Amino acid sequence: MDPVISVGNLWKVFGSNASQVVASDELKSLSRQELMDRTGAVAAVRGVDFDVAPGEMFVVMGLSGSGKSTLVRCLTRLVEPTAGTIMFEGEDILEADAKRLRDLRRNKFSMVFQHFGLLPHRTVADNVGYGLEIRGVPRAKRGERSQEVIDLVGLTGYEKSYPDQLSGGMQQRVGLARALAGDPDVLFFDEPFSALDPLIRRDMQSEVIRLHREVGKTMVFITHDLSEALKLGDRILIMRDGQVVQVGTGDELVGAPADDYVRDFVKDVPRSHVLTLKWIMRPPRPEDELDGPELPPETVVREAVRSVLSADKPVKVVRDGELLGVVADEEILGVVAGEA
Amino acid sequence: MVAVAEPQQAPPQVSQPGPQQGSRPIYRSKALIAGGIVLAWLVLWLVFRNVGTLSLDASALTPLHRWINSVNDAVGASRNSNPLFLYFFNEIRFVIDEFVTFVQALIAQPSFGRPVPVIGWLGVVAIAGFVSLVVAGWRVALLAVAGFVFLGLQGLWQESMDTLSLTLAAVVISLLFGIPLGVWAGLSDRAHRVITPVLDFMQTMPTFVYLAPLTLFFLIGPASATIATLIYAAPPAIRITAHAIRSVPHNTVEASESLGATWQQTLVKVLLPSARKTIVLGINQTIMAALSMVTIAALIDAPGLGKTVVKALQTLDVGTAFNAGLAIVVLAIVLDRVTTAATERRKLPRWAMFGGLGVTGVAVYLSYTYLWAAEFQSDVEIGSSIRQGATAVTEWVQDSLPVITGGFKDFVTLALINPLQALLAESPWFVVALVIVAFSFLIGGLRPAVVSAVCLGLLVATGLWQDSMITLASTLVATILVMVLGVVVGVWMGRSRRADRVIRPVLDAGQVMPAFVYLVPFLALFSASRFTAIIAAVVFAAPVAIKIIADGVRAVSPATVEAATALGSSSWQTIVKVQLPMARRALTLAANQGLIYVLSMVVVGGLVGAGALGYDVVAGFSQGQLYGKGLAAGVAIVVLGVMLDRLTQAAAKRWTN
Numbered sequence: 002m003d004p005v006i007s008v009g010n011l012w013k014v015f016g017s018n019a020s021q022v023v024a025s026d027e028l029k030s031l032s033r034q035e036l037m038d039r040t041g042a043v044a045a046v047r048g049v050d051f052d053v054a055p056g057e058m059f060v061v062m063g064l065s066g067s068g069k070s071t072l073v074r075c076l077t078r079l080v081e082p083t084a085g086t087i088m089f090e091g092e093d094i095l096e097a098d099a100k101r102l103r104d105l106r107r108n109k110f111s112m113v114f115q116h117f118g119l120l121p122h123r124t125v126a127d128n129v130g131y132g133l134e135i136r137g138v139p140r141a142k143r144g145e146r147s148q149e150v151i152d153l154v155g156l157t158g159y160e161k162s163y164p165d166q167l168s169g170g171m172q173q174r175v176g177l178a179r180a181l182a183g184d185p186d187v188l189f190f191d192e193p194f195s196a197l198d199p200l201i202r203r204d205m206q207s208e209v210i211r212l213h214r215e216v217g218k219t220m221v222f223i224t225h226d227l228s229e230a231l232k233l234g235d236r237i238l239i240m241r242d243g244q245v246v247q248v249g250t251g252d253e254l255v256g257a258p259a260d261d262y263v264r265d266f267v268k269d270v271p272r273s274h275v276l277t278l279k280w281i282m283r284p285p286r287p288e289d290e291l292d293g294p295e296l297p298p299e300t301v302v303r304e305a306v307r308s309v310l311s312a313d314k315p316v317k318v319v320r321d322g323e324l325l326g327v328v329a330d331e332e333i334l335g336v337v338a339g340e341a
Numbered sequence: 342m343v344a345v346a347e348p349q350q351a352p353p354q355v356s357q358p359g360p361q362q363g364s365r366p367i368y369r370s371k372a373l374i375a376g377g378i379v380l381a382w383l384v385l386w387l388v389f390r391n392v393g394t395l396s397l398d399a400s401a402l403t404p405l406h407r408w409i410n411s412v413n414d415a416v417g418a419s420r421n422s423n424p425l426f427l428y429f430f431n432e433i434r435f436v437i438d439e440f441v442t443f444v445q446a447l448i449a450q451p452s453f454g455r456p457v458p459v460i461g462w463l464g465v466v467a468i469a470g471f472v473s474l475v476v477a478g479w480r481v482a483l484l485a486v487a488g489f490v491f492l493g494l495q496g497l498w499q500e501s502m503d504t505l506s507l508t509l510a511a512v513v514i515s516l517l518f519g520i521p522l523g524v525w526a527g528l529s530d531r532a533h534r535v536i537t538p539v540l541d542f543m544q545t546m547p548t549f550v551y552l553a554p555l556t557l558f559f560l561i562g563p564a565s566a567t568i569a570t571l572i573y574a575a576p577p578a579i580r581i582t583a584h585a586i587r588s589v590p591h592n593t594v595e596a597s598e599s600l601g602a603t604w605q606q607t608l609v610k611v612l613l614p615s616a617r618k619t620i621v622l623g624i625n626q627t628i629m630a631a632l633s634m635v636t637i638a639a640l641i642d643a644p645g646l647g648k649t650v651v652k653a654l655q656t657l658d659v660g661t662a663f664n665a666g667l668a669i670v671v672l673a674i675v676l677d678r679v680t681t682a683a684t685e686r687r688k689l690p691r692w693a694m695f696g697g698l699g700v701t702g703v704a705v706y707l708s709y710t711y712l713w714a715a716e717f718q719s720d721v722e723i724g725s726s727i728r729q730g731a732t733a734v735t736e737w738v739q740d741s742l743p744v745i746t747g748g749f750k751d752f753v754t755l756a757l758i759n760p761l762q763a764l765l766a767e768s769p770w771f772v773v774a775l776v777i778v779a780f781s782f783l784i785g786g787l788r789p790a791v792v793s794a795v796c797l798g799l800l801v802a803t804g805l806w807q808d809s810m811i812t813l814a815s816t817l818v819a820t821i822l823v824m825v826l827g828v829v830v831g832v833w834m835g836r837s838r839r840a841d842r843v844i845r846p847v848l849d850a851g852q853v854m855p856a857f858v859y860l861v862p863f864l865a866l867f868s869a870s871r872f873t874a875i876i877a878a879v880v881f882a883a884p885v886a887i888k889i890i891a892d893g894v895r896a897v898s899p900a901t902v903e904a905a906t907a908l909g910s911s912s913w914q915t916i917v918k919v920q921l922p923m924a925r926r927a928l929t930l931a932a933n934q935g936l937i938y939v940l941s942m943v944v945v946g947g948l949v950g951a952g953a954l955g956y957d958v959v960a961g962f963s964q965g966q967l968y969g970k971g972l973a974a975g976v977a978i979v980v981l982g983v984m985l986d987r988l989t990q991a992a993a994k995r996w997t998n
């Protein structure tokens with residue numbers, strides 16, 4: 002399937018001499034700090050490439066200052082990229098003029114912000130309807146649609162409230178509803194739950210998973226929290242100092258970290274929750290008895306523990322009838338013990 | 342844990358930090374030098390007393406003053422021939438005059454061949470009530486109605502309406518320019534950079550100073566008064582609007598853009614509504630400033646309550662001045678309450694809206710048609726009783742309390758004003774100039790010394806050296822009194838929440854009142870004298886200083902104060918060793934602002950016996966041959982202001998670092 006978003010060699014440099022920086026291979030090869038010292042420019046995003054597939058939940062994660070917010074703002078040109086290409090459904094967004102860009106923002110994508118960005122002088126319903134209002138949708142239709150998404154995010158009954166009368170979690174639901182109201186193809190989230198306390202955050206994560214399942218939209222989700230990334234992401238992009246370090250599924254990052262940076266990142270993850278049998282199976286040895294139970298390679302270790310430990314023979318990892326490897330007590334215990 | 346940690350951090354904060362102790366010797370030697378200078382000054386004063394003081398008689402003129410007079414005459418003669426006047430100044434004057442006259446015709450002056458204005462008192466009261474009801478709610482509407490009726494009962498309906506017309510006209514024009522400019526400065530950094538210094542200049546210039554040059558271009562009358570009011574009243578609207586736009590959180594703007602809003606949509610639907618409340622505050626300040634200036638513009642013949650006050654002050658008719666002053670206060674309170682309450686979100690029920698509209702319409706019709714609803718009946722007047730009461734109280738106070746009021750007055754006059762004035766005004770001018778330059782150098786270094794030297798040179802050039810020194814003496818005395826009051830009340834408010842709660846509203850109210858109003862009670866108590874002018878200036882300037890100091894003391898971290906208390910400091914020690922030193926920045930700012938406010942009252946003081954520059958300016962407005970001298974006196978006030986402002990800022994910089 003064609004990707005919805007395809008980003009190629011994207012650069013964003015802050016500073017008056019930004020275009021010189023991206024024009025020079027020598028300057029581009031410098032690290033962020035060196036570039037800062039030499040030219041005073043900040044390279045927030047440095048040569049980033051990735052594709053997002055339709056319906057995918059794509060997570061970008063990295064430490065504070067690694068350039069995530071800048072990257073996601075480049076995708077909607079809230080921040081003007083310095084160089085590179087951004088293809089959206091086959092159209093180069095960087096070529097779009099102001100009007101086309103507005104059309105795209107009104108119809109194709111929308112964004113949920115860390116600090117909500119709600120309009121304090123408007124009610125919940127009017128906040129949610131704001132995007133429709135600036136498109137010129139008539140009041141009655143606007144009200145109908147607002148109500149639909151307000152119900153969808155579970156805010157029924159709060160339509161007439163003002164943002165400052167709501168808790169943080171509810172305010173972010175308003176932000177979510179506002180983003181959904183225009184029925185966009187893609188939703189961007191910039192650390193939407195960082196400002197919320199842990200319990201509410203968990204609720205909201207489940208909410209997003211549910212919405213993703215129900216409305217099936219493509220989503221690009223920024224976070225600095227690895228467990229959030231693993232919980233939500235179909236694929237995860239790890240950023241460091243503006244560059245991509247690794248892109249992959251959760252178990253790929255945990256099972257085969259690209260470098261020490263990623264390894265360090267994932268070392269506290271409960272591996273049994275993320276790794277699948279694919280990552281711990283070994284080739285059968287001659288002494289193995291190969292008539293034990295079978296499991297597919299995508300089974301998460303945690304879910305396989307019981308069957309492996311209770312079987313007296315090694316468990317076979319099988320895809321489409323083909324034997325990929327086996328998993329026995331010692332492999333399982335290796336993972337589980339490693340976490341202690 | 343906490344209990345252990347606090348005393349540990351405390352010592353360096355309680356015993357004053359190193360740098361000061363390290364620089365003690367420098368302070369000591371500076372104090373020695375300063376003492377030496379003062380001593381030498383005293384000796385020179387004794388020897389050369391009344392020599393080279395550059396004094397000038399009240400009616401005497403210098404060539405410069407005559408030259409300005411001739412320029413004034415020449416400008417007057419070419420007013421209807423010079424293209425700059427024909428196509429620029431006269432046009433502006435014409436438009437503004439027309440506008441003001443139109444508003445006056447509506448509510449204040451007989452017009453369109455009628456013996457009465459278009460809308461009579463009943464209609465105005467109804468409109469005031471209805472507008473207040475819509476923007477500010479029931480209670481404020483009642484207050485507005487009561488206030489306006491009271492104005493009529495005082496026998497000052499027409500004067501009040503003249504003042505209101507001028508104020509409204511100036512406010513409308515101020516906002517017409519001010520709000521768009523403010524929005525522009527809020528959106529564009531470059532505009533902000535250009536506009537801010539201009540506003541600073543407009544706001545620090547003493548208000549009376551531009552009255553005279555304005556009359557040169559726009560003649561004496563409503564246009565000059567309105568433009569003077571504009572200069573004074575527009576800056577708060579511009580500044581606060583820009584600030585309001587700037588403080589809308591970036592993320593709401595970004596969110597709006599991310600949804601595909603055009604920038605006009607973002608401006609109209611996000612920026613302006615989010616900034617609304619603050620902008621209304623700006624409008625409030627503009628209205629209050631305009632009212633204040635409109636009354637002051639009586640000096641250049643603006644009609645209304647101010648004129649009544651000025652006339653009464655000139656004939657020392659305390660009763661009439663009090664009555665008109667009271668009317669200004671009532672108007673100020675009503676306008677302030679209505680606009681303050683307008684910041685709140687409010688929705689009037691539909692029936693009240695239409696009901697109010699209907700009643701107002703009927704009232705306006707009645708006041709258009711029937712004389713009883715147009716002219717305030719004079720048989721229910723209470724103004725004369727107010728006047729008589731005020732006069733009686735004044736006489737009683739002057740007869741029976743001379744020990745207290747007179748004693749205080751004599752003390753300040755003999756102990757502070759006279760010696761300082763003698764030293765400044767009776768020494769040879771070059772001695773005083775040298776002393777001031779030397780002090781500037783001691784306080785701030787080379788730059789302030791140069792600035793002072795230039796300013797002193799300009800003062801000599803205005804031909805008003807001695808008057809400037811007399812005014813300087815009064816200004817310094819007033820500022821000292823302001824700072825004493827500021828520190829005492831400010832520290833009290835800073836330390837006690839309850840004191841703050843009680844005093845702050847009084848100060849706020851005091852700041853809202855037009856400067857004139859202060860003169861009246863003090864004139865009653867102390868009759869016309871330098872002292873009266875000084876006290877009026879002190880009362881005008883003290884609220885600012887007190888508030889700044891109170892906020893500074895309050896801002897000293899409670900943890901530090903607690904630590905000092907834990908170490909056993911007495912309250913006195915805490916104030917002197919912790920709170921005041923840590924509030925240094927506030928103290929210097931208070932001194933600086935106090936000075937500027939005191940200076941801006943110099944001309945008003947000229948109305949009640951301050952003499953010197955204030956008198957020169959006032960006389961320049963009323964007597965043609967003194968025009969040039971008055972203008973020069975205005976310049977001298979500005980020069981004094983610049984010098985003192987630079988000096989206090991330099992001192993502040995040295996002291997707070």
Ligand SMILES: Nc1ncnc2c1ncn2[C@@H]1O[C@H](COP(=O)(O)OP(=O)(O)OP(=O)(O)O)[C@@H](O)[C@H]1O
Nearest residue numbers: 015043044045064065066067068069070071072225
């Ligand atoms: N407008 C700007 N001008 C200059 N530098 C900027 C600007 N915006 C971001 N930067 C710099 O770009 C770098 C990346 O910032 P960015 O906000 O994208 O990081 P982030 O990964 O979102 O961090 P966080 O998790 O704290 O939100 C930082 O070094 C930041 O200082």
Ligand SMILES: [Mg+2]
Nearest residue numbers: 069070071192
């Ligand atoms: Mg960020």
